[in-house]
Amino acid sequence: MPGGCKPIELSERQETILRIVKDEGPITGEHIAEKLNLTRATLRPDLAILTMSGFLEARPRVGYFYSGKTGNQLLGEHIRKLTVKDRKSVPVVCQEETSVYDAICTMFLEDVGTLFVVKEGGVLVGVVSRKDLLKSSMGNQDLQSIPVGIVMSRMPNIITCSPDDTLLSAASKLISSQVDALPVVKEREGGDDGPEVIGRITKTTVTKAFVELGEGATV
Amino acid sequence: MPGGCKPIELSERQETILRIVKDEGPITGEHIAEKLNLTRATLRPDLAILTMSGFLEARPRVGYFYSGKTGNQLLGEHIRKLTVKDRKSVPVVCQEETSVYDAICTMFLEDVGTLFVVKEGGVLVGVVSRKDLLKSSMGNQDLQSIPVGIVMSRMPNIITCSPDDTLLSAASKLISSQVDALPVVKEREGGDDGPEVIGRITKTTVTKAFVELGEGATV
Numbered sequence: 336m337p338g339g340c341k342p343i344e345l346s347e348r349q350e351t352i353l354r355i356v357k358d359e360g361p362i363t364g365e366h367i368a369e370k371l372n373l374t375r376a377t378l379r380p381d382l383a384i385l386t387m388s389g390f391l392e393a394r395p396r397v398g399y400f401y402s403g404k405t406g407n408q409l410l411g412e413h414i415r416k417l418t419v420k421d422r423k424s425v426p427v428v429c430q431e432e433t434s435v436y437d438a439i440c441t442m443f444l445e446d447v448g449t450l451f452v453v454k455e456g457g458v459l460v461g462v463v464s465r466k467d468l469l470k471s472s473m474g475n476q477d478l479q480s481i482p483v484g485i486v487m488s489r490m491p492n493i494i495t496c497s498p499d500d501t502l503l504s505a506a507s508k509l510i511s512s513q514v515d516a517l518p519v520v521k522e523r524e525g526g527d528d529g530p531e532v533i534g535r536i537t538k539t540t541v542t543k544a545f546v547e548l549g550e551g552a553t554v
Numbered sequence: 555m556p557g558g559c560k561p562i563e564l565s566e567r568q569e570t571i572l573r574i575v576k577d578e579g580p581i582t583g584e585h586i587a588e589k590l591n592l593t594r595a596t597l598r599p600d601l602a603i604l605t606m607s608g609f610l611e612a613r614p615r616v617g618y619f620y621s622g623k624t625g626n627q628l629l630g631e632h633i634r635k636l637t638v639k640d641r642k643s644v645p646v647v648c649q650e651e652t653s654v655y656d657a658i659c660t661m662f663l664e665d666v667g668t669l670f671v672v673k674e675g676g677v678l679v680g681v682v683s684r685k686d687l688l689k690s691s692m693g694n695q696d697l698q699s700i701p702v703g704i705v706m707s708r709m710p711n712i713i714t715c716s717p718d719d720t721l722l723s724a725a726s727k728l729i730s731s732q733v734d735a736l737p738v739v740k741e742r743e744g745g746d747d748g749p750e751v752i753g754r755i756t757k758t759t760v761t762k763a764f765v766e767l768g769e770g771a772t773v
Binding site: 346387442443465542548 | 565598599600602603606633634655658661662665667684685687688689691692695697720722725726728729732734756757758760761762763764765767768769
């Protein structure tokens, strides 16, 4: 079974109809037909396609409106159905007291580029990236004596996302904040000291979703 | 003006028609109408939508076929229009003789996670990632004396892409090879010693494309 959503190529006549409705809408089907020197019956499939696909809106006794949505906006609606909840992966964490040396080892063992630093209850206190660790390992000989707490980015200066966010909004934060990973967090019942880390969204997550969309896999 | 490509929601009746054609195609419009107890004229817009959107194919005097494409496959066709050529960014390079120390500095200055290692003529000889540099900087005190050549991945064990590839195929290589960046290369005229690096595709490139598609920007 096909999914409910797919792209459609518009014909030249459909593009012309769109232009007419955009310029003169609301306009009835009869008036559009007149302008094109065609019968209403000939136009019916075109108007049905344009309405069902969301380019036009029809209101009884008034006529057709231009919805204002472009093809790419409509494709965007499909992408916006993907959520953080459905896509997040497991967070890899360490503590503030963890040494830079151990943090690097964890990164290699777990094959991730970012660790989330937590305290009791999984509460987020910071984020440490491969970049932070690379910087602190340059010229420092005793990585076992430096705690992650002094090289990490610290709350509240951490960009996070929530399980109910769209993957699109998380991806947008990754780009605008120039980070490789976002902690997925949820507020804790009666917890005042910060949100709990429950997942991880990275540029890899987004790249995988892009590949699956492009290859036509279920999304 | 809308682009030529957008998603469309199928009605229940259209889904039913698809199922009939899938099971019994090739089948004429008349026969489909009979099965549904509807007139041919009533079905005409539905058949037009299904054909123009690529779900069905029509052959005169034979009838309708199921194209075998799912909704998501058709959505994928939109994504597959994005090319490496249109999306690549500038490569950041160093030489085999560059020290690990200088390579790390270049990475920070240029704010990239991967350097391409080239020889004369921009010919690709290797790739060095933040991960490679982090590994070599652990416990090594004299990063200025270690050349990039001994910590990099070396040709021909480098996954590359070409300007004419789709962004989708490049994204798929990023995932399957578990790397953060691919060099974009082209063969050199009469050059036997390898391809020239002309660009860079990273998970950031793909994440940006995903955000633009999702936000309905031009792609």
